[in-house]
Amino acid sequence: MVKEEEGFKANVPTKIRKRAHIVPREENGIDLSAVSPFAISVCQKLQDAGYKAFIVGGAVRDLLIGAKPKDFDVATDATRKKSKVTRRAIIIGRRFRLVHVNKGAETIEVATFRGFAKQGVTKDEDGVITNDNVFGEQYEDAARRDFTVNAMYFDPISGDLYDYHHGLDDIRERKIRMIGDPATRYREDPVRILRAIRIAAKLGFTIDEKTAAPMHYMQTLLLSVPSARLADEFSKMVLSGSAVACMELMNRYDISIPIPLFDVLKRTFGLPFVRKGLERCDARVALGKSISTSFLFAVLLWHEMKEEVAKSTGKTPGQIYEEAAKKVADSYRWDGLQSRYVSDMAIIWKLQPRFLVRSRRAAMKLLQHPRFRAAYDFLLLRASSGDASHELADWWTAYEGATDEERLEMSKEAEHQDRKERERLRQERAAEGKSEEGEADGEEKEKKKRRRRRKKRFDRSKPSKSEKASSDKEKVSK
Structure with missing residues (x-):
């Protein structure tokens, strides 16, 4: 059953941080040459139109640790229609509407700042958000994100970094920490349990104790997640370049994904063939190569x-x-x-x-x-x-x-070697057949001997002909 939450506030932290800690270009260490020129162009066009626009999420996190981002997302205070900065921009999504801005093979995902929901958010009976198209301020959007390391905003035009939840400190401490109450956030979206493990494995970070504590007992909520979404998250885990680390963390926290493919991997992960296969795939990703x-x-x-x-x-x-x-x-x-x-x-x-x-x-x-x-x-x-x-x-x-x-x-x-090998196997089978026949013959002989011995014992117990004749004479005389 899905219901609308009129007075619901989506995991608002006890202390709302309305002001970000701004780290200037000289201090944040982000290399602008590693940023997609197309993403910079999208931000520039939105800012020229009078809107705020930042690169957000995993791309900022990766830039801060010196890794190459896989893709770039942009957050803005412009509405969806205003975010269509080029003709090749389309509105997509159901649970949360987004704009995809395309240029060649590259796609920039543009989202309007999400707000603390007052009306319009729908949740199912388990508390999982099914519709979330409520917009707000930048600080609200930051509080709505899952982990502190994913809640930073980078302005590629000014070079400034906006940090609302000490994400930069957590990156330096190599820690994954949930924003707000972890149990509430997992209830809103159970897939965050898997995301915490995948991101920690990918970055080589540890998971904060409070963030990790509810994961095991709340994994039952994953049963309510569509199998297609779980399969997608599973694919991300094994194709991320950190498949072995992901499985080790899944085993450590005793987490399972309720799909048959994961059950197979969990059962066979200890086999040398499977582990070597995952290690080789991880090595290919580390070298910048693709995985089949x-x-x-x-x-x-x-x-x-x-x-x-x-x-x-x-x-x-x-x-x-x-x-x-x-x-x-x-x-x-x-x-x-x-x-x-x-x-x-x-x-x-x-x-x-x-x-x-x-x-x-x-x-x-x-x-x-x-x-x-x-x-x-x-x-x-x-x-x-x-x-x-x-x-x-x-x-x-x-x-x-x-x-x-x-x-x-x-x-x-x-071919010569194969013929010799086939002949060797044929001879072995023939020898085994003869051996089996010999064993069978030996068993048959033993049975005959036992029958003869039984027959002799039976014959001894019977009276002889002379004894029988004398017995008959005695009966006649009587």
Whole structure:
């Protein structure tokens, strides 16, 4: 049930800080060259029109710690319609309306300052805000934000930093602290529990004790959050470049995300293959490289895939992997995984048994496959965790970098080795079969011996022919 809160004030702190601590350009240390020129342009246009305009949120936090912001958000006292500073600006959002200003591939999100709600805010029966289009002053907007490190405002025109809640001090102390009462803020939006963990893991910060205290017992509120939003937050965690740190914090605070994908990761996080996969993805992000979402989810669900392979009734490796991949993919298709990711993930799995066939034709065909690189990287990861042969991984590494003539020789040698290996396995199976037959023969002989012994005992207990004859004569004479 959703109701409108007429007199509700959205987590107003006991002491409202109406005046910000202003840190000038010379002292805040923000490098203006690291700021998006387009974001500066949006702020400039709004200020030229007579409005306040600041870069806010995670971008300011990242600039202060010397990291490169992923994107830039702008906060202003201009209303939504006035915030449309270019023709390529659209109003979006449902719970809180925003303006997206576009230029090429870059999008700047512009939001009007949120106020302490008096009318118009709607909440469900659990206290979760479902509609929040109430505007106010800058200090109110600062109090409405979640963590102190995300509640600072940077004016790219003057270079000044506006800090209402000692966010700069918390950055220096490497601490994540909630603005206002943590339990109330988690009740308003339970996803803040996951955001606290993700931001702390990403920055290498600790979570303030008061902020962390309610997280465990209030995680039940996550059950009321749409699964699509939880899946999105889960994706941010594992793709953030700090997936291992996120999982360690989730385990430390005993927090779970109520979606099947997280259940799988929590169950398999201790396996060398999964942990190495997450570590490699984190390392790629640290180097500024992109992560293949399909590859990452193929790693997370590989344990499930292997279980399905073991249960498959297919006759050939191709059939077995095809059947198992379809079952796993269909099981998690709805769980925040887009169809294109599911399809690519299944291809990575289905290519794994093809690495075992190294004939000239099969090897060249696999090498030319569009998903060879992803499947090959997956094979290397399996080999590094003991799930596949190092010799096989090394062979494919050499094969990929070889000339056509060298590849031909490598395939001939591999085919010869594979024939020898198949013959060895055939002989072992035959020997095992003979051994089993010998054991069966031995058991049969033992049974016959036991039957003969029983028969002898029975025969001894019976009277002999002479004894029986004399007994009969005695009966006749009587």
